[in-house]
Amino acid sequence: MATTQTRPRASLSPEQVASAALELLDREGLDALSMRRLAGELGVGTMTLYGYFRSKDELLDAVVDAAVAEREPFSSDGTWQEQIRRLMQGSRRNLSRHPGLVKVRADRPVLRPEALRFAETGMTILRRAGFDRTDAARAFRLLFTYVFGYVSFSPDERADQARRDARAATAALPPDEYPSVHEASAELAEAMAGHETFDFGLDRIIDGLEARLRVAGRA
Amino acid sequence: MATTQTRPRASLSPEQVASAALELLDREGLDALSMRRLAGELGVGTMTLYGYFRSKDELLDAVVDAAVAEREPFSSDGTWQEQIRRLMQGSRRNLSRHPGLVKVRADRPVLRPEALRFAETGMTILRRAGFDRTDAARAFRLLFTYVFGYVSFSPDERADQARRDARAATAALPPDEYPSVHEASAELAEAMAGHETFDFGLDRIIDGLEARLRVAGRA
DNA sequence: ACCTGAACACCGTTCAAGT
């Protein structure tokens, strides 16, 4: 039989390329994710990747989609406050799974269909809670900003490192020029990362939205 | 007279290099800020810059300091709510003046002495308002996250572009799969940027903190 | 002492050529 002994050329799919890119991003960070490195890891020539994606930007869009697709299922049990709480905590968990990706997403509008499922779920909860369209849109934007901001500025891998750095930085300040920071040095360091700080902020936001709903309901 | 006709070599200061870098960053964005470009604009060899800063990272730290130093004076008139509101609005204005810098700051802890003046002012207001050290630290972190998150994900130059992109993205979705987003398409687009959306979120956060203070005060 | 060109180990992408 004359079957070909040489395997047919790699013959990747765009999905395989994107998921290899996500894996490389998670493993070695954003700086390591270059077209040359990725092609090397896939065992193909660099320019082969341009057969699947027109540019690195297009590849990054696909990587974002691949990560967002891992989303956990959402159950709409409980009060709107409980639902919003669970949705945002789940979103933070998803984003934290791929810390390198948050920087990528800050560069492009979070408007791909997969990402907008998050908006759809959030807007549905807020509208059912009684917010009008304008308030629901602004409330969603507030929650979105908080979750994405938290993951951008309080990463939870290296949380201990962040606390140590904060402790060292505040300890080095002249106490007379920075009395309030100096006095709360330990508490500020503790609040630099972790889910307690995230939950505290999320609960204050939900309380503030609840107050808004009461005022709007009376009007 | 035998005065030297050739000007003494450029003889820059680190501050001059940092402020030229900030100017280049504002003018052409983060990608344009390379050691080679910057040296070229200053009319010196690339390696000359390494006499002022040991690395590009160290230069970027100095650029952040230069931008933060432009901070507006802060007056402590009014209630704590009014003070927090003014402080955060001022911080957003400062950050918006140098949009390219927000990405830089997401990569490094916001812990330089100049940046911690913002924390000092915020913590002083919150402590005077009656928050204990733990709550004040978490409340400050919430406010910080919101302001930095907002500037990262809702830039206000190209606000109209962001709204148009959002409008196009939501209009392209199947209405039956995305009913809530589709229904509030106009409101979501409007809420993608601008100071109304920022102020709405900030006011909800302040209301939520106020509620917390009432509960803590009763305990 | 102060400055810097050449070199090294990288980038993303175009273009022309290989099978």
Added chain:
DNA sequence: ACCTGAACACCGTTCAAGT
């Protein structure tokens, strides 16, 4: 048709040499 090496125009930084 599918894949890719060479080349171009860039990076940050080390090192040795220039004045």
